[in-house]
Amino acid sequence: MLPSRLRLLQIALIVLVAFQHSLPVHGFAPSHQHPTRTHSLSAESNTEAIPTELNLFSPCKINLFLRILRKRPDNFHDLASLFQAVGFGDTLHLSLAPSDADADEFTCNMEGVPVDSTNLVLRALELMRQRTGKEVYFQADLVKRVPAQAGLGGGSANAATAMWGANELMGRPAGLEELIEWSAELGSDITFFLSRGTAYCTGRGEIMTPIDPPLPAGSKLSIVKPDLGLSTPKVFSALDYDQLSKEDPEMLLNTFLKEGVVNTDDKYYINDLEQPAFDCLPELKALKEELLEVKGFDHVMMSGSGTSIFCIGEPEDKEGFMREFDDREGISVFNAEFISREQGCWFKSP
Template sequence: FSPSKINLFLRITARRPDGFHDLASLFHVIDLGDDMTFAKSSSETKDTLICNDPTIPTDSSNLVIKALDLFRAKTGVRQYFWIELDKKVPHGAGLGGGSGNAATTLFAANKLCGSPATEAELLEWSGEIGSDISVFFSKGAAYCTGRGEIVEDVEPPLDLATKMLLVKPPMGCSTPAIFKALDLDGRSKADPLELLKRIGVDGCSETVCINDLEAPAFTVLPELAELKERLKAATADKKTVVFMSGSGSTIVIVGDDDVPAFVARDDALFKAPTRLITRKPGEWY
């Protein structure tokens, strides 16, 4: 099982000299995910990736293949693999579906080859091919800094049974476009460590579940702002908290997983009830 994630809060703390941005975010792994099957390949020259979604590239641009190349480069193992990917997590969603695939691939390849690397090494290496991959090597709840590759395990801030609903419009968000539209002067001034403390004590609220990428995402996709407001209005009587995950375009509803009527009527909207999940060291999700 290859899970995805949500960001319970996301603060952009600085723009770095290399053009990337430093962030401070509380990530949590969720039970929406893809199914992946791995086997050792008899090929001595290439991996084979099969995917049910024809829009997903299966060449070396896919994070799954990048993860296998990284695994071989770091461990010296020369094994190639056969991978089947049954895609369920939408892309361009801010849910880290591709990053989850890469983390699952690193974990699986390592297991199939007799665990030549530690989980700490897999976590460290993963930052070389993507910023969000390392969060999946946490126990499920992680406070992440740097580009997202510096991972600190934290206790789950919410009950794992907390009801949640994900709603995503058909259009995805381009992460580079969202960061390009980011106004650094318009960010929240909230201390991320204070947000981490408050969510652990008081749970989710509008003042805690801050996402500095919402404003630029809503500038790039005004219909996303409208969707958030409609979801807030439709679930207000249930005391929900509504916010965007990552760089979008998924909107998260915390506190209820009933599908609002207007969402149920719209076949173009992706909708999925979800829950937070965790894992034990040495095991996968």
């Protein structure tokens, strides 16, 4: 009888241990363990400690095509555009402020960039507090390289980067879908930078259809930026609606995705804002015509509302190209490539 009783006790202990280990971690956890926290930004469980500071790359974008469809009753315009992230951008240093802080601290290296509440980085941080209900403040230092009024979405990228970073430092209270929804409150292009790097954007630019997988990373390009600025309102005010392209944007999108960036015919590289921008700045049109003569570039077009012109490919004579354009007074050249980000991670500088 004694062996039988011992055997029963052994079985009972085995069942008890098995029962404890089978309980879901969010339903029960011993006091010395922490529940595993899953998050929609990543398919994997996140057991890492919440960071207190981040250094984040803030990429810029180009518009592989940009169609202006119509003027809306609110005086904005409906557009359709294929956006692509590129590996030229800024760096945002973001950290938690001391626990007794009651305001964000913000600095920027570029002269002329506002450091008050009008800056999109500070507006993004405030939006995150409002939407999450977390009274957390930050110290932010923005190291800018992307020039203003370039058509590259530098400020929009800064805002999206700040939202992502704040969410990480807060412990990820928001999912990616929420960040995308909230970002539309700050501006038209911000939503794009929460994609993986390629997206078809409509509405004012805030309605994003991600392209997954994104266009292949690594495609080379040069961004040529004259020291000339054009505000987006000024460009739109010069828009001649009779000169808008008639091409169906869905057809343009399908062509780019089917043929690829290099093999897509030049006639599909359409930017409806080139006409008003070139009317405002004829020297910008002259610069594009010069770049079209450079051997090695597959496609040349202005990005967004200007004034940057991107050149897909690589010049045959790289040194000669840089001497001719980057060394010229009043012009800067930034060599870059297409980039994308991994699911659940932020963009990395190539």
